Structure formats: C-alpha cells, structure tokens
Amino acid sequence: MASFIILHMxxxxxFASVEQLDDPSLRGRPLVVGGRSNRGVVAAASYEARRFGxxxxxxxxxxxxxxxxxVIVPPRRKRYAALSRTIMTILETFSPLVEPVSIDxxxxxxxxxxxxxxxxxxxxxxxxxxxxxxxxxxxxxxxxPAKFMAxxxxxxxxxxxxxxxxxxxxxxxxxxLPIQKVPGxxxxxxxxxxxxxxxxxxxxxxxxxxxxxxxxxxFGLRLKALAHGRDDSPVxxxxxxxxxxxxxxxxRDTRDHNRLCAYLLSQSQAVAAEMRRKKFKARTITLKIKxxxxxxxxxxxxxxxxxxxADPIYQAAVALLQDLSPAGPVRLVGVxxxxxxxxxxxVQAGLFSGGQxxxxxxxxxxxxxxxxxxxxxGVRAVARGKLPPSE
DNA sequence: TCTGGGGTCCTAGGACCC
DNA sequence: TCTGGGGTCCTAGGACCC
Numbered sequence: 001m002a003s004f005i006i007l008h009m010x011x012x013x014x015f016a017s018v019e020q021l022d023d024p025s026l027r028g029r030p031l032v033v034g035g036r037s038n039r040g041v042v043a044a045a046s047y048e049a050r051r052f053g054x055x056x057x058x059x060x061x062x063x064x065x066x067x068x069x070x071v072i073v074p075p076r077r078k079r080y081a082a083l084s085r086t087i088m089t090i091l092e093t094f095s096p097l098v099e100p101v102s103i104d105x106x107x108x109x110x111x112x113x114x115x116x117x118x119x120x121x122x123x124x125x126x127x128x129x130x131x132x133x134x135x136x137x138x139x140x141x142x143x144x145p146a147k148f149m150a151x152x153x154x155x156x157x158x159x160x161x162x163x164x165x166x167x168x169x170x171x172x173x174x175x176x177l178p179i180q181k182v183p184g185x186x187x188x189x190x191x192x193x194x195x196x197x198x199x200x201x202x203x204x205x206x207x208x209x210x211x212x213x214x215x216x217x218x219f220g221l222r223l224k225a226l227a228h229g230r231d232d233s234p235v236x237x238x239x240x241x242x243x244x245x246x247x248x249x250x251x252r253d254t255r256d257h258n259r260l261c262a263y264l265l266s267q268s269q270a271v272a273a274e275m276r277r278k279k280f281k282a283r284t285i286t287l288k289i290k291x292x293x294x295x296x297x298x299x300x301x302x303x304x305x306x307x308x309x310a311d312p313i314y315q316a317a318v319a320l321l322q323d324l325s326p327a328g329p330v331r332l333v334g335v336x337x338x339x340x341x342x343x344x345x346x347v348q349a350g351l352f353s354g355g356q357x358x359x360x361x362x363x364x365x366x367x368x369x370x371x372x373x374x375x376x377x378g379v380r381a382v383a384r385g386k387l388p389p390s391e
Numbered sequence: 392t393c394t395g396g397g398g399t400c401c402t403a404g405g406a407c408c409c
Numbered sequence: 410t411c412t413g414g415g416g417t418c419c420t421a422g423g424a425c426c427c
C-alpha cells in the first residue's frame with residue numbers, strides 16, 4: 001500500500017456551534033438549526049440537544065416533543081459558508097492538498113508535511129488550535145494511512161477529538177469496524193450485508209469477489225479492497241461542480257398547477273442566478289417532484305444549446321411538469337441544472353442546422369411541449385415576478 | 392402535527408453510431 | 410435469411426452523504 005498520511009477534519013455540530021458562537025445567550029442550551037416551517041427537519045443539533053436524543057434529520061416536531069425548552073434557530077447559510085472559507089484557508093496553510101467534502105468537512109494529504117510542520121499528531125493539534133483561535137470553533141480530527149479510515153477516525157472521539165490510526169493498527173481496526181461505519185454503506189447496503197452474515201469490515205475479507213459483485217455491484221469490489229486495507233483514493237483539491245439545484249417543500253400539498261409554476265419561476269431565477277455567480281451555463285434541466293406519498297419523480301431534458309438565464313430554464317421546467325403531470329397532490333417541487341460548462345465555452349456551431357438534436361427531433365418535441373403549455377396556460381398566466389405565496 | 396435541501400455516484404434500458 | 414458488439418449519450422430512479 002502506498003504510504004499516505006491523510007487527515008480528516010470534521011467540525012463539531014457545525015451550524016449549531018456557529019449559532020452559539022454568535023449569540024452567547026444560546027450557549028449551554030439545547031438548540032437545533034432547522035427549517036422554519038412545521039414540516040422541517042433538524043439540520044444540526046447542539047450537544048445539549050443531543051442529550052435529549054435529538055439528532056440531525058429528525059423532524060422538528062419530534063425534536064420539540066423530546067425537549068420542551070428546545071431553541072429552534074433558522075439556518076444562516078451565508079454565515080456558515082463564510083466561516084467554512086476561513087477554516088479551509090487555515091487548512092491550506094498546512095498543505096496545498098486540501099479537499100473540502102462539504103461545508104464543514106475536509107480531507108488533507110499531509111504525507112509530505114513532516115519537515116515543515118512536524119509529526120501527524122503535531123499537525124493535527126496545530127490544525128485544531130488554529131481553527132479554535134481563528135474561527136472560535138472546535139473540530140474533530142482523524143489521521144490514518146487512507147481516506148476512508150481517516151474519516152471514520154475523526155468521528156470516533158467527538159467533540160473536540162483526535163484519533164490517529166498508525167499503519168500497524170490498520171488490520172486490527174478493520175477487523176473490528178462495524179460494517180455500517182464504512183462510508184457508502186447506508187441502511188440498504190447494511191441490511192444486505194447483515195443478511196450475508198457480514199457485521200464488520202473484516203468479515204468481508206474472505207467473502208468471494210463474485211458474490212460481492214453479484215450482491216452489491218461495483219461497490220462490492222470497493223468493499224473487498226477496503227477490507228484488505230487497500231484504498232489509494234487520492235486527495236483531490238479541485239472538485240468541480242456538477243450540478244446546481246434548488247427545491248422547496250410546500251407548506252401544504254397542492255394540486256394547483258399555477259401555484260407550482262410560481263415556485264418553478266422563482267426557483268429558475270435562483271438557479272440561473274447561482275449559475276451566473278459561479279460562471280456556468282447548463283445543457284440539462286431537471287424537474288423534481290415529490291408527491292404526497294413521498295415518491296420522488298424527475299423529468300429532464302437536454303437542450304441543444306447551453307443556457308444561463310431564468311427564462312429558458314423556467315420554460316423547460318414547465319414543459320417537464322406538463323410531461324410528468326403528477327398524479328395526486330404535490331409535496332415538493334424543485335429545479336436543477338446539470339451538464340455544466342464554463343460560461344466562456346464557445347457554443348458549437350451547427351447544433352441547430354443539422355446537428356443531431358434537430359435530426360432526431362428532440363428539440364422539436366420540447367418546442368411543441370412548450371407551445372402546448374403556452375397555449376393552454378399562456379406565458380402571462382404565470383407572470384414575471386409572481387412569486388410563490390409567502391409561507 | 393407529520394419526515395429538508397444541497398449534492399454525488401451508480402444502474403439499467405434505449406437510441407444511435409460505426 | 411441471417412440478425413453483432415462496443416461505445417457514447419440520454420433519461421429515470423435510487424442509494425448515499427452532510
């Protein structure tokens with residue numbers, strides 16, 4: 001195995017800790033950050049709230065039931081994003097190989113950092129101290145010879161923890177590691193693996209590759225490699241955005257087409273604004289609908305030319321809604337853009353005049369669907385600026 | 392009274408091309 | 410009458426992550 005030294009940094013109860021940092025009156029109190037509506041879930045729970053059995057993804061109404069004095073704070077994403085940038089910048093003073101995985105988590109390759117910054121333990125302690133002094137927040141750190149183990153290690157001693165897995169401890173660690181702790185093993189995969197008698201990652205080692213592939217597909221091969229301690233996935237600093245989307249759970253389910261279109265309009269505007277901010281244009285537009293029975297449905301169309309403004313996104317979304325025509329009340333509606341290209345990418349000539357899209361008639365279909373919508377509802381039926389009713 | 396929002400990756404089938 | 414096979418793109422759904 002290549003001798004990497006990987007560090008994983010994970011902020012402790014990030015959103016909740018930021019709220020307690022900014023408002024001292026919230027410190028020491030059970031608090032969750034979560035949606036304002038009655039249908040929201042917990043995005044982050046303070047350690048005080050966790051003592052009541054409250055955890056992230058729990059519906060707010062359940063959390064409230066568990067703790068009557070619970071403080072519920074709406075999320076301030078911009079504030080979290082700003083602090084996240086501060087934290088990532090701190091990491092970059094230790095190694096140029098920093099890979100943010102989410103707003104509050106990052107991998108760092110510290111393989112070659114010994115000369116400059118000392119032992120892995122010294123580096124981890126310095127990272128924690130810097131984040132505490134410059135951002136005012138604690139984090140937990142894991143250090144290991146591979147990414148997946150560093151990630152698991154950072155979670156082993158929360159909050160404000162530090163766990164180091166030395167190369168000679170790797171096999172012992174794997175043998176005891178509960179299978180559901182392996183990143184990528186969720187509830188479905190866990191159930192499948194338990195049914196095969198696999199309770200720890202070590203149990204995967206003697207399992208025939210053919211069986212793992214049959215049961216788990218490509219992921220089975222990865223599990224097999226991990227069970228042998230093989231994980232050479234590199235820390236990749238430049239991870240480019242693949243999609244931009246927004247979605248809204250309505251305050252109550254609706255069958256009202258015009259109401260859905262009003263959401264689609266404001267969402268198209270938001271997605272377009274974000275694309276312009278990030279200097280992208282997109283070829284594929286996706287409509288997402290969750291019906292009252294919690295079933296998710298999507299429809300997408302790839303356009304002949306990349307778009308960046310709200311109007312074509314909205315037009316496509318409305319056409320896709322026509323196509324999907326959900327049976328029954330709608331709970332959630334969303335719009336996404338993928339197939340992203342840099343804003344500056346030149347548009348290939350000829351796409352309209354004899355390119356594949358025109359020849360196979362896909363564009364015509366979209367066009368006709370749009371015409372149908374415009375005919376039936378009229379573009380003016382959902383006028384500019386008619387935003388969804390405020391909740 | 393009732394289960395978010397932002398993403399990534401994988402799979403599988405069909406169209407299409409050579 | 411025989412009836413390929415590999416590669417790529419597109420689409421819909423689903424698992425999983427924080």
